[in-house]
Amino acid sequence: MLENTPNDYDGFYFFPHDDETGSGVRYDFFKFKDEYAGGVKQDATEVGDMYHIAFIESDDNGIPAVKETFDAIFVDPVVYAENLFGTNLIGCVVRKTDKSQKWFEDHLTSLREKCKLYKMKDQIESIARN
Numbered sequence: 001m002l003e004n005t006p007n008d009y010d011g012f013y014f015f016p017h018d019d020e021t022g023s024g025v026r027y028d029f030f031k032f033k034d035e036y037a038g039g040v041k042q043d044a045t046e047v048g049d050m051y052h053i054a055f056i057e058s059d060d061n062g063i064p065a066v067k068e069t070f071d072a073i074f075v076d077p078v079v080y081a082e083n084l085f086g087t088n089l090i091g092c093v094v095r096k097t098d099k100s101q102k103w104f105e106d107h108l109t110s111l112r113e114k115c116k117l118y119k120m121k122d123q124i125e126s127i128a129r130n
Helices: 077-082 100-129
Strands: 011-019 022-030 049-058 064-074 090-095
Touching (some): 011 077, 064 077, 077 090, 090 100
16 A cells, blocks of 8 residues: 555545656545435445445547446555556546445546537637638
């Protein structure tokens, strides 16, 4: 586990990240608030907790899209994300609770809408240039 990983989090975003120390992965950890806070873990095993995962990937033109979503059991999801270094994937990992499914579905809808808007913006700029 990374040295600066919080002890208690509901999820995190991960991004490929280049800085003065070299390449790596940047993490943004978060806790659920309001109606999503305090959920009871779902489908946890003695091996690890169940997580919702979403991957976003850019095509050759830099247009992002939600490429894959799934649920998986992880001993340490941060180590899993760290091992994705070099794939240029952006992602979101969320601990599965009795309240997380709605948050995850809403988040995916928002991501897909943002990706669609980004693609439309790119197409409009391309038309304007030509």
